[in-house]
């Protein structure tokens with residue numbers, strides 16, 4: 001029997017893909033969930049669908065993680081709706097892939113703003129609740145490429161490697177309040193993000209792992225559920241690789 005001492009989760013980028021699967025899994029485990037997404041309509045629709053499917057309280061909010069004021073307001077609204085926040089899943093992310101000599105200033109700035117600064121700002125917006133006494137959980141989504149490098153993703157990889165730094169430092173700062181902080185480095189997973197990759201590269205990359213199949217959003221959601229559960233009560237500052245054995 002798996003128990004959860006936490007019960008009120010915020011998931012950024014929860015309208016679709018990994019974020020939606022994570023939100024659904026946490027709702028199935030009995031947590032109340034607030035989905036935050038720059039796609040407000042999507043956030044509300046996904047929240048309603050998950051609530052209907054799971055019977056848990058799930059609310060959707062429009063929120064751009066690069067807008068600091070918006071982020072603080074929405075975290076307050078989410079806390080009001082859920083009766084507090086004890087769990088943060090930092091998942092919102094984008095890609096703007098090009099070989100590094102062709103990356104524009106905007107390609108660099110935007111990916112760092114969403115994938116690194118947006119994760120830090122989400123943590124800071126959640127700080128009043130995560131620094132309260134009592135059990136808390138933070139899971140930040142990095143990427144396998146932060147370990148391996150990859151062609152045409154210098155902006156994305158710099159941000160995702162930075163997320164590992166946020167995991168380690170937030171684990172040290174939040175431990176005294178009973179909040180654990182861990183990361184996940186997903187391998188290639190089928191989602192709207194990877195659906196945009198060229199078909200031939202996509203097929204080859206997706207199945208290039210020991211298990212020979214494409215990762216699914218539910219594979220990542222399972223890892224998040226573990227890290228949020230009481231089974232992971234003594235796990236903090238760690239980064240879990242979920243990639244079918246593509247990289248050790």
Ligand SMILES: NC(=O)c1ccc[n+]([C@@H]2O[C@H](COP(=O)([O-])OP(=O)(O)OC[C@H]3O[C@@H](n4cnc5c(N)ncnc54)[C@H](O)[C@@H]3O)[C@@H](O)[C@H]2O)c1
Pocket residue numbers: 012013014015016017018019036037038039063064065066091092093094114118141142143144185186187188189190191192193194
């Ligand atoms: N799919 C993969 O293979 C894979 C692998 C490793 C890591 N990841 C990471 O997992 C996370 C989710 O990826 P995905 O595949 O589900 O992507 P996705 O594009 O399908 O979903 C990302 C969600 O984030 C939202 N979002 C984007 N910018 C935002 C912003 N500024 N503020 C708030 N929300 C914003 C989008 O609207 C979307 O709903 C990302 O951080 C991604 O980098 C994905």
